[in-house]
Amino acid sequence: MQQYKKRTHTCGQLRASDIRKQVTLTGWVDKRRNLGGLIFVDLRDRHGITQIAFEPDRSGACYELAKSLRSEFVISVSGSVVSRPEGQANKSMPTGEIDVEATELAILNKAETPPFPIEDSIDVTEDLRLKYRYLDLRRPIVQKNLLVRHRAYQVARSYFDRNGFIEIETPILMKSTPEGARDYLVPSRIHHGKFYALPQSPQTYKQILMVAGFDRYFQIVKCFRDEDLRADRQPEFTQIDVEMSFVDENDVLAITEGAIKEMFGSVIGVDTPIPFPRMTHKEAMEQFGSDKPDTRFEMKVGIFSEVVAESGFRVFSEAVKNGGIVAGICAPGAATYSRSQLDGLTDLAKTLGAGGLVYLKLQGDSIECSASKFVTAEETKKIAEALKAKSGDLVLIITGPWQKALTILGSLRLEMANRLNLIPHNKWNFLWVTDFPLLEFSEEDKRFVAVHHPFTSPKLEDIPLLDKDPAKARARAYDLVLNGTEIAGGSIRIHDSALQTKMFGLLGINEAEAKMKFGFLLEAFKYGAPPHGGIAFGFDRIVMYMTGSKSIRDVIAFPKTTSAMSLMDDSPSSVDLKQLEELHIRIV
């Protein structure tokens, strides 16, 4: 260890107005340029870069020491701020008008050559960045992302505080509950054979906080889900969790809109007009083939089942007869697609679960149909009209059950929009999707499962449907969508013990099981539960959008790979047998 001079300024701070000041800077050697009799060093900290000049006649002994400097050495440099010679200013740098002419140099730590350069535009594989995350995090662009994240935390906290919300921490070690995502389990040492779970969300706790009378709660909180990963999904992620008492949907939506407006406005200067447009789940599906529609571009889905209900083409008529739909999208200007491109789209549709893909190519007055043997010219004309297709367009048609056919079309819509470059990247399209179905039938489990979660209230007018036709019941649930990504979701909850018990029954959870798994909540509801509802924001995704990142990993300091590994510290990892014994666990 050595004594060294503490910095008087940061590396992004000095300007021409500081000339003749004696200063000390500390930081990392970003670049060194040894011109023989003169050495330049770019010194970097998180605030910026300042050029240090070492001249033999003025710098003396420290010039000799400067010869040994290499990339990423940590140094402390003292000297005077000088103006650069005429014509030598670097206009692309904020500090580019000055140099610090060194008179003292202390090497605080040497460094090995990093496996990749510490700069914004690097071309390396992501696993390397993740393995050396501490070096990746030195890169200005990554630091900027985390600064945006920091600003977003602060704005969110301030907003909810000002609006009367109370920040309360809920347990990380909690009871494992059925329903929903797979839990991460934590074995109990004290209680033989028993396990905690890490929260998928603080859902039950926040509802109980409402029973406790806290009225308005929020928390910026880690959630854990042991499911497969994606570019926008990590096993542990951060939510802004919100719950309010004595509210309806409009109250929650309004608070959320305020939060989003403030966050996007004050963190990245994007003005978001509120209130956001609303669309029912049915509308979203039937127009965009998605429950999180990207409305930055049109190419809406069109359903034309009635046009082809009597078609001689059995694929069409049978689909309608079986209660399904025939629908399509119109890709503008894609009639030039080659056979192999169309085969590629057909393959894509099939991997998404379609039986096949029928297409129409419109060129001039003629319409070429891939099923022209069976589909009449009259029918193709009507289909083209239904989708408002023009000459030069390509129509893609999918048949099948409502949900499935529309979902596939939704994927094709995004695929074609990407291929045809139809997505304007400067738009911020926020959108509420409401009136989700309450339940959906799980073929895997042969029972109904909650679309949102088991505590979501049905729409009041749909409560009678719970007995007659549960699949038709709609939920008091809402999702906030930004440019085709769900960034928040919530609902008005059930606050009545009897209705909650009924809901569990519909989900195939019998009374004994409900009591065992959720007894504490049902019990709490018996002691004066206020009507309540809330929402949770996908914080990482929001920051991803704010920073223009392509992956959630770019806005998380220490993310995991798509196989849920941390390459830097190599977790998960094996543990000592002794640890397992203490936990009464054996690996099989």
Next chain:
RNA sequence: GGGGUCGUAGCUCAGCUUGGUUAGAGCGUCUGCCUGUCACGCAGAAGGUCGAGGGUUCGAGUCCCUUCGGCCCCGCCA
């Protein structure tokens, strides 16, 4: 669980189709020269378990099998 794609020098990649001298390039690194560079310049050098294991073959970076890992997607994600 499934599909796609990638893995060769510190890094980014070429070589693989059609097996055959000593596996190449750029960047970086190291050494020398160089007093106004900022992608410094010039000259030279070092640097490889071709992800791992097995197989076919006289011979494998190249062909086959298995496996590990990265990324994207489907399923999954109340």
